[in-house]
Amino acid sequence: MNTKYIDLINQTFDFPQEEFALKNKTLEFHGINLMELVEQYGAPLKFTYLPQISNNIQRAKNWFAKAIENNNYAGKYNYCYCTKSSHFKHVLNEALKNDIHIETSSAFDIDIVESLKAEGKITDDTFVISNGFKRAQYVTNIARLINNGHKNAIPIIDNYEEIDLLSEEINDTFKVGIRIASEEEPKFEFYTSRLGIGYKNIVPFYKEQIKDNKKVELKMLHFFINTGIRDNAYYWNELTKCLKVYTSLKKICPSLDSLNIGGGFPIKNSLAFEFDYEYMVDEIVNQIKLVCDEEGVDVPNIFTEFGSFTVGESGGAIYEVLYQKQQNDREKWNMINSSFITTLPDTWAINKRFVMLPVNRWQDSYERVLLGGLTCDSDDYYNSEQHMNAIYLPKYNKDKPLYIGFFNTGAYQETIGGFGGLQHCLIPSPKHLLIDRDEAGNLQTTLFSEQQKSEDLLKILGYAK
The missing domain is CATH 2.40.37.10 (Lyase, Ornithine Decarboxylase; Chain A, domain 1)
Structure with missing residues (x-):
């Protein structure tokens, strides 16, 4: 027995x-x-x-490189690490060995970015994508980073006041992204994410606050799903709605050239875990290309923000x-x-x-x-x-x-x-x-x-x- x-x-x-x-x-x-x-x-x-941090980063990079080649995709791929998953220096040092970019979520994150810059771990070419609701200190720190020459810093606009707040403290022109307030799964106690701007309001927001603003350039649309990237109807439906917003914006905003498909990959939680990462990446790239081709707009550069996937395992x-x-x-x-x-x-x-x-x-x-x-x-x-x-x-x-x-x-x-x-x-x-x-x-x-x-x-x- x-x-x-x-x-x-x-x-x-x-x-x-x-x-x-x-x-x-x-x-x-x-x-x-x-x-x-x-x-x-x-x-x-x-x-x-x-070493597992680098292993997972390289796995994801290879999946996207293969999908871009298979789909004859004209855009580039950029891997961002969400520092909120683990802020430790040993984690960032390992992750940054792999030519990646940074996503921040609060004021003190910018201090970490500046420390890494001082040590030569990142450069002005490193994208710093700043998410989250921006209180005064966060705005000040983002402005300081941009004023000191970090032109690839892109604050992601979370509410209607942030354009003005950033404009007051940033000396020159600056780039921004807009976060979509995605609809949540039915199991949630609320319908729409508290973060970002609603689907229907993004184009009007662009026309009112960005289109004729000579100081601000819209570069990115940010799409985030709390439950992460999953092969289910909810994820694909939200991605489709996001792509409709992207193509509508792209037609009236030539500077828009990047789509951030935030929301992480799942990580192994049992010996029976199965997830076809390569299929998901290929299908995401394929869907983006299909919608953009149908609407007659150039495909965007793709950004991902992987936190748990980067460091969890x-x-x-x-x-x-x-x-x-x-x-x-x-x-x-x-x-x-x-x-x-x-x-x-x-x-x-x-x-x-x-x-x-x-x-x-x-x-x-x-x-x-x-x-x-x-x-x-x-x-x-x-x-x-x-x-x-x-x-x-x-x-x-x-x-x-x-x-x-x-x-x-x-x-x-x-x-x-x-x-x-x-x-x-x-x-x-x-x-x-x-x-x-x-x-x-x-x-x-x-x-x-x-x-x-x-x-x-x-x-x-x-x-x-």
């Missing part, structure tokens, strides 16, 4: 996979021996595997199962030595799934369990009630430590969790490792941050200096 955990995985999924494999009976992730990490650094810990978290609590005849709670709310807040906030696998004991028999965090909050859990599939792990044995890993956690979790700050129930943030490869392909691991100490939290709270 097949009762080992490895048997369960082999019966359920195609395994091993590109990034996951077993070696010496323990789990490897992109060739990283995870048990060696645990033995050297302990658990809980988080890590970022930097580089991240991981490893915990130890401390104890098992049998709360009734059916529910066994495996308690981890950290908190889901604080270290993987999306599991709590939006019921997000990540790839979850044990690091060791794959040859042991398995059981169905629930996973609980250390806080005294009833929502600090990760289990089959929140997620489609039940959780099965090697059977708990107090004499045989069990370590579990959550993978593809590299986007948003640190910023939403408040990296370096207070954590719920004062659970400390775990240590964080950066993993890279040298020119010979050998792994290099460095400690980015230590686990928080009591004095760190007491200082924030005012109990210590």
